[in-house]
Structures are given as structure tokens and as C-alpha cells.
Amino acid sequence: xDYSKWLSCEPYEWKQKEKETVYLPYFTRLTELxxxxxxxxxxxxxxxxxxxxHTNCLQDIPMLPILLFKHMELKSIMxxxxxxxxxxxxxxxxxxxxxxxxxxTARNQQLTLFKIVKNFLGASRLPMMIIDSPSVFKDxxxxxxxxxxxxxxxxxxxxxCYALDDTxxxxxxxxxxxxxxxxGKPVLIFGxxxxxxxxxxxxxxxxxxxxxxxxxxxxxxxxxxKMQDCAVxxxxxxxxxxxxxxxxxxxxxxxxxxxxxxxxxxCEYGHFHASIFSDIIIRNARDFSVCxxxxxxxxxxxxxIAVSYPGHSILTEDMGTLLGIDDCPCGRKGKYFSVAGxxxxxxxxxxxxxxxx
Amino acid sequence: xxxxPHPLPLFSPIVLGFLQALSEEIRxxxxxxxxxxxxxxxxxxxxKHIEAFQATIPDWQNRLGRGLMFHITPTNIPVIFAYSxxxxxxxxxxxxxxxxxxxxxxxAPLCQxxxxxxxxxxxxxxxxxxxxxxxxxxxxxxxxxxxVCDGRIIWGGNASICEIRNEVLPPQAVELVFADRxxxxxxxxxxxxxxxxxxxxxxxxxxxxDTYDMDQNACSSPQLIFWLAPRHNDIASVxxxxxxxxxxxxxxxxxxxxxxxxxxxxxxxxxMTCPTLKRIEQFDNLVYVYTxxxxxxxxxxxxxxxxxxxxxxxxxxxDFTPILNKKVQTISTLGLDRDKLRSAxxxxxxxxxxxxxAVGQAMEINVLWDGVNMLERLSRVIS
Numbered sequence: 001x002d003y004s005k006w007l008s009c010e011p012y013e014w015k016q017k018e019k020e021t022v023y024l025p026y027f028t029r030l031t032e033l034x035x036x037x038x039x040x041x042x043x044x045x046x047x048x049x050x051x052x053x054h055t056n057c058l059q060d061i062p063m064l065p066i067l068l069f070k071h072m073e074l075k076s077i078m079x080x081x082x083x084x085x086x087x088x089x090x091x092x093x094x095x096x097x098x099x100x101x102x103x104x105t106a107r108n109q110q111l112t113l114f115k116i117v118k119n120f121l122g123a124s125r126l127p128m129m130i131i132d133s134p135s136v137f138k139d140x141x142x143x144x145x146x147x148x149x150x151x152x153x154x155x156x157x158x159x160x161c162y163a164l165d166d167t168x169x170x171x172x173x174x175x176x177x178x179x180x181x182x183x184g185k186p187v188l189i190f191g192x193x194x195x196x197x198x199x200x201x202x203x204x205x206x207x208x209x210x211x212x213x214x215x216x217x218x219x220x221x222x223x224x225x226k227m228q229d230c231a232v233x234x235x236x237x238x239x240x241x242x243x244x245x246x247x248x249x250x251x252x253x254x255x256x257x258x259x260x261x262x263x264x265x266x267c268e269y270g271h272f273h274a275s276i277f278s279d280i281i282i283r284n285a286r287d288f289s290v291c292x293x294x295x296x297x298x299x300x301x302x303x304x305i306a307v308s309y310p311g312h313s314i315l316t317e318d319m320g321t322l323l324g325i326d327d328c329p330c331g332r333k334g335k336y337f338s339v340a341g342x343x344x345x346x347x348x349x350x351x352x353x354x355x356x357x
Numbered sequence: 358x359x360x361x362p363h364p365l366p367l368f369s370p371i372v373l374g375f376l377q378a379l380s381e382e383i384r385x386x387x388x389x390x391x392x393x394x395x396x397x398x399x400x401x402x403x404x405k406h407i408e409a410f411q412a413t414i415p416d417w418q419n420r421l422g423r424g425l426m427f428h429i430t431p432t433n434i435p436v437i438f439a440y441s442x443x444x445x446x447x448x449x450x451x452x453x454x455x456x457x458x459x460x461x462x463x464x465a466p467l468c469q470x471x472x473x474x475x476x477x478x479x480x481x482x483x484x485x486x487x488x489x490x491x492x493x494x495x496x497x498x499x500x501x502x503x504x505v506c507d508g509r510i511i512w513g514g515n516a517s518i519c520e521i522r523n524e525v526l527p528p529q530a531v532e533l534v535f536a537d538r539x540x541x542x543x544x545x546x547x548x549x550x551x552x553x554x555x556x557x558x559x560x561x562x563x564x565x566x567d568t569y570d571m572d573q574n575a576c577s578s579p580q581l582i583f584w585l586a587p588r589h590n591d592i593a594s595v596x597x598x599x600x601x602x603x604x605x606x607x608x609x610x611x612x613x614x615x616x617x618x619x620x621x622x623x624x625x626x627x628x629m630t631c632p633t634l635k636r637i638e639q640f641d642n643l644v645y646v647y648t649x650x651x652x653x654x655x656x657x658x659x660x661x662x663x664x665x666x667x668x669x670x671x672x673x674x675x676d677f678t679p680i681l682n683k684k685v686q687t688i689s690t691l692g693l694d695r696d697k698l699r700s701a702x703x704x705x706x707x708x709x710x711x712x713x714x715a716v717g718q719a720m721e722i723n724v725l726w727d728g729v730n731m732l733e734r735l736s737r738v739i740s
Contacts, residue, residue, distance in 0.1 A: 028630055072630075
């Protein structure tokens with residue numbers, strides 16, 4: 001597995017065709033590796049009748065439903081090789097995903113994230129303000145995806161500052177000092193989409209204070225579900241950051257704990273881009289056939305980094321649409337797409353349920 | 358609320374008249390006439406079908422209703438409450454029917470029709486003695502209703518049943534509960550081998566109605582198929598033909614992304630964890646078939662939604678009856694003699710298996726349900 005070589009490449013330079021030429025043999029081998037090393041995964045492939053010889057294109061690589069990371073311990077390493085167990089930040093009471101990382105996989109996640117984000121922020125490290133509370137790291141037992149994202153993006157930080165105190169209250173004094181110290185210099189503001197909205201935009205507005213952050217980049221991720229709940233569109237979100245703080249450079253990213261590192265950054269045109277470090281395929285729910293450009297379907301994600309656990313090809317629970325290949329006006333090669341959010345729930349019929357949910 | 362119960366004889370003319378009026382009104386209702394669930398209910402209410410229930414209870418003319426029945430009905434099918442009400446009315450009872458707020462909207466047109474008929478002069482007595490109510494889950498109301506009723510009908514969910522049972526019934530009151538059940542099917546392999554493609558398609562369509570129509574989530578929808586093949590002929594090819602026919606019938610199924618994704622995750626879970634699983638076949642995402650090479654101790658864990666079927670081959674009924682545990686309800690059959698199967702179940706002393714129907718009838722609600730004649734349980738005989 002020669003993933004490290006890719007890390008010296010520019011993240012958006014491969015055309016889709018060359019990318020797939022590299023991906024197909026790599027993913028076929030990676031599938032084989034997981035089949036041999038992860039007992040549960042190997043058993044499933046056998047029962048499902050997977051034949052490596054019949055893998056003629058990337059879409060033939062089996063895809064694991066993302067839900068299984070919540071119910072099963074899936075790892076392709078020995079217990080003494082476990083470096084970290086990454087836990088998705090589910091709301092309390094919900095089952096959480098467990099992702100088993102060895103040192104090499106964890107390192108590749110970091111390096112990959114660095115390469116991707118650098119393409120948007122440039123090489124130099126920036127003062128960074130995190131719209132979160134330092135208490136996210138209090139529980140040393142659990143390495144949550146939220147903490148992992150903060151640590152990951154902290155690579156771009158010259159120094160770090162948390163905008164919220166331990167009780168999740170906005171710390172106006174600290175934000176003020178951060179703005180003052182870095183006046184006129186580029187800074188990075190990072191946080192989860194919803195947290196920036198609630199604990200930064202709305203909290204500061206309620207206190208009737210405002211700051212000029214026209215020099216800032218905002219990077220945010222974690223999904224749009226809660227924003228949908230309060231009926232905020234991506235455009236309205238951007239407009240708010242512009243109006244309240246003068247921020248122009250706002251980049252959302254799509255990613256998940258099950259494939260940390262290879263995030264899908266939103267370009268200047270509002271499109272999510274697959275870098276050379278990962279790929280997406282949009283699947284039709286009816287038969288999992290591949291959806292062409294413009295047709296919405298379930299998002300499958302492929303990550304070459306997932307070596308210590310069988311998460312190199314995952315069927316997510318998100319809906320998305322492929323917008324184009326190799327031809328985004330921003331100049332980045334490969335696939336670009338939009339994300340519609342979680343698969344909508346539907347009424348399931350049946351009997352013997354007098355209370356429901 | 359009907360506080361002074363006034364029971365009626367079974368199949369009383371006023372009730373039969375009401376049910377006929379109801380059937381007609383549903384069929385003429387612009388909102389409901391196109392809805393399969395309601396259309397099926399209207400069809401079920403036809404006079405001949407209702408009167409056929411008399412044969413299930415030969416002493417019906419010596420019987421009278423018990424009094425006031427309290428019904429707690431399901432949240433996810435907006436018509437079960439009406440079946441529950443109908444059967445209890447036929448048994449001569451007055452009724453309080455709780456309809457969940459979750460389905461109140463879907464059930465509203467039907468409730469409206471019922472109440473309109475009850476307000477007519479001819480049926481006013483029914484209006485005085487019966488009521489359909491909606492309230493959020495509330496133990497205090499359950500307790501109050503329970504304390505005044507002569508019988509309680511709970512349409513399942515095991516957890517809900519246990520919870521409601523905390524409210525103690527008056528000493529003489531009866532109770533009907535419909536717990537979580539499990540259903541399966543037995544196919545005679547030879548019969549299917551002899552089927553032409555078009556005959557096969559007809560059976561597959563009926564099977565589709567038994568399963569996909571309710572997202573395979575109804576207690577009576579088969580989950581596990583037994584292939585009865587006394588001679589070990591080439592059963593794989595007829596199985597293949599069968600599932601292809603089912604996949605064909607299922608092309609009309611609305612397999613939304615949330616169902617496809619849930620189903621796919623379930624398939625992988627079985628692939629990883631089910632030790633008796635030999636292989637999995639997929640017919641697009643419409644049909645997943647799990648072939649077993651042995652049966653687990655408790656078969657009722659083998660269940661899936663949205664078109665997932667387990668299959669296992671047996672040489673004779675003696676291999677089948679021992680697996681019928683308490684949870685097994687409906688046995689759908691194809692090419693099997695019902696009496697023979699019933700005798701086999703009785704002879705084996707099985708704890709489960711309440712109902713034998715031909716493929717295509719699994720979803721048909723009957724007064725005989727879960728091994729009980731509801732008309733009998735909900736009435737008293739004057740001996």
C-alpha cells in the first residue's frame with residue numbers, strides 16, 4: 001500500500017480517468033486486505049458472493065453500510081496495533097460509530113487533511129479561533145470526531161483560541177482580544193456548522209456586539225441537519241457571516257468520522273470537491289446503479305486511507321447529486337457534487353405498534 | 358362516553374345496517390375510494406362476508422355482548438381501529454376506541470363517515486353507545502377507561518402491552534391482546550415446479566400483497582419460507598424462478614432511499630453475524646434472499662423488512678412442526694393441504710402456529726385471530 005506517495009501530489013490535479021486507473025487496483029487490493037484481516041468483513045463478503053476477479057471498475061468494490069460501524073467492532077489490525085479509537089459524536093443515547101486506527105492510518109488522515117485544506121488556505125499557518133469549548137477534550141477516554149476535527153484543523157493554527165468557555169457560553173472578551181491582536185491579518189475561524197450559527201452568530205447578536213473579521217477564513221462542517229431544522233439555507237448562512245462580520249471566505253466541508261481526513265471542501269462556487277485522496281459515487285436506491293450527473297441518490301464514499309479498518313468503501317446515509325466531473329469553473333479536477341443531507345425518513349407501515357415514536 | 362353499557366345480540370340488525378351504510382359511504386367517498394387500505398376495508402364489510410362469520414360461532418343466537426369495550430389501536434395503519442370496532446360491534450358491545458394522534462389525520466375521513474352515520478336517526482343508539490377518541494399517550498386516561506370497561510383490546514407492541522397491563526382490569530372484564538408475532542410460509546416445491554410462468558406470476562403477485570404491501574412489517578407477513586421437497590430434486594432452479602417472479606411483482610414497490618439503506622444494512626449485519634446463513638442473493642434491491650443450511654434454535658430472530666426472505670428446505674412436515682414456537686402466528690401455504698398441516702401441528706403439540714392461509718390471504722383480517730375467536734371472547738353465551 002503506497003498511499004504515502006500520493007501525498008506529494010497536488011490534491012485536485014488528477015482527472016477522473018487517471019484517478020480511477022490508480023484507484024481500481026489499489027481498492028481491489030485494499031478490499032482483499034480487509035477480507036483477510038477483518039473476520040466479520042471477510043465472512044460477509046463470502047456470504048454475499050463477492051468475487052475479486054469480477055472487479056472491473058471502481059463501482060464493483062463492495063460498499064459497507066455506514067450503520068455497521070455503530071453495531072460492530074470492525075478492524076483489520078491486531079489489538080496491540082490500535083493507536084486510537086475514534087468515536088463519532090452522536091447525541092446522547094444514540095449508538096456511536098467506533099473507528100479503529102493504527103498509527104499509520106491516523107497519520108495519513110492528518111497529512112491528507114493538511115494537503116486538502118492547504119489548497120484553500122495557502123501554506124502559512126494562521127491564528128485560529130475555534131467556535132467550541134476546550135471541554136470537548138475533557139473526556140480522555142473518548143476521542144470524539146468533534147475533538148478529532150478540532151485537532152486536525154489545528155495543524156493550520158499558529159496559535160489557538162477557543163471562543164466558548166466550559167459552559168458553552170460565548171467569551172466576548174477573548175474574541176475581542178483575538179480580533180484586536182490580529183487586526184488586518186488573515187485568521188482562521190473553525191467550528192461545526194450549527195455551533196458557529198448558534199454560539200457565535202446568534203450569541204454575539206444577542207449580546208449586541210460585533211467584530212470585524214473581514215480578514216478571516218471560515219471553515220465549517222458537520223452537516224446541515226440542524227440548520228435545516230431552523231430553516232437556514234447555505235446562502236442565508238453565508239450572507240449572515242458576511243453581514244455580521246464581513247466574512248467573504250466561507251467554506252463548508254462534507255466529511256464523516258468513518259473516513260476522517262479526506263474531507264470534501266466546498267469551492268468558491270459552492271460545490272463540494274472530491275480530492276485525489278477520496279472519491280464519491282452516487283447510487284440509485286432501487287438497484288444501487290450509478291447515478292449520472294444531475295440525478296440525486298445515496299452517497300457512497302471511497303477512501304484509500306482506511307487501512308486499519310474496513311471503511312475504504314462506505315455507503316453513507318446521505319443524499320447527494322453529482323454536479324460534474326473535471327469541469328468545475330474553479331479549476332479543480334475530479335468529481336464535484338452537492339449534498340442534500342440525511343436520507344429523509346418515511347412512514348413505515350406495519351402493525352402492532354400502538355404508541356410509535 | 359357510554360357510561361351505562363347496553364349490550365346487543367350478536368349480528369344485530371342495527372349493527373349490520375350500520376356496517377352496510379359504512380361500506381357504501383367509504384366506496385362513495387372521494388378521499389377514501391382510491392386508498393387501497395380503506396377500499397379493502399369497505400370490501401371486507403360486504404354483507405355476505407360479514408354474515409359468513411356466523412359460521413365460526415354456531416351458538417351466536419344464544420349470545421349477548423359483554424358491555425363496554427376499550428380499544429387501544431395501532432399508530433401506523435389508519436384502518437385497524439375500524440376493524441377492531443366492527444368486530445366488537447358484531448359481538449354486541451359498546452365501545453371506546455382510542456385512535457392515536459399520529460394517525461388521526463389519515464383516519465379522520467373514516468371517523469367522520471362513521472360519526473355522520475351515527476348521527477342519523479336509524480343509528481342514533483350506536484352514536485350514544487360508541488365513541489372514537491384521540492389523546493396523547495396518557496396512563497391516567499388508560500386507567501380511567503380500564504376501570505369502567507368490561508373488556509380491553511390492545512393491539513400490540515409487546516412493550517406497550519406490558520405497560521398498559523399495569524392498569525388493572527375489573528375482575529370480570531376480559532382482555533384481548535395482540536402481541537408481536539412472527540409469520541412464515543411453506544411451499545410445496547413440486548407444485549411450484551409444475552407451475553407455468555404465468556401461474557408463477559400470479560402466486561408471486563399474491564405473495565407480494567402479503568409482504569411488501571405493509572413493508573413486510575405486519576405480524577402476518579411471512580419472513581421465512583420452508584420449501585417442502587420430499588424428493589431431493591433440483592430445488593435451486595425452482596427457487597430461482599420463484600424469486601425472480603417475486604422481484605418482477607415487486608417492481609411496483611416504492612423502495613425509497615431510507616428503506617433501501619435500512620435493508621442493505623440489515624443484509625450486511627446478517628452476512629456478518631448469522632452463522633447458519635449459506636448464501637445471500639440479491640434481485641436488485643427489491644428482494645434479498647437468505648438461504649440457510651441449518652435453523653437456529655429460535656427462528657423468530659430471522660426477520661427483515663422491505664422484502665428480505667429467509668429460506669430453508671425440509672423433507673417433510675415432521676421437520677417443520679418442532680420449530681413452531683409461541684411467537685409463530687400465520688403459516689401461508691402454497692400447494693399444501695390445510696387440513697393435513699393442521700393435523701400435523703396438533704399431533705406435534707406445537708406451541709405456535711395459529712393460522713393457516715393460502716398465499717395471498719395473510720393480510721386478511723378475520724374474527725379468528727391469534728388463535729382466538731374474537732366474537733366468542735367479546736360476548737357471553739347464555740346457556
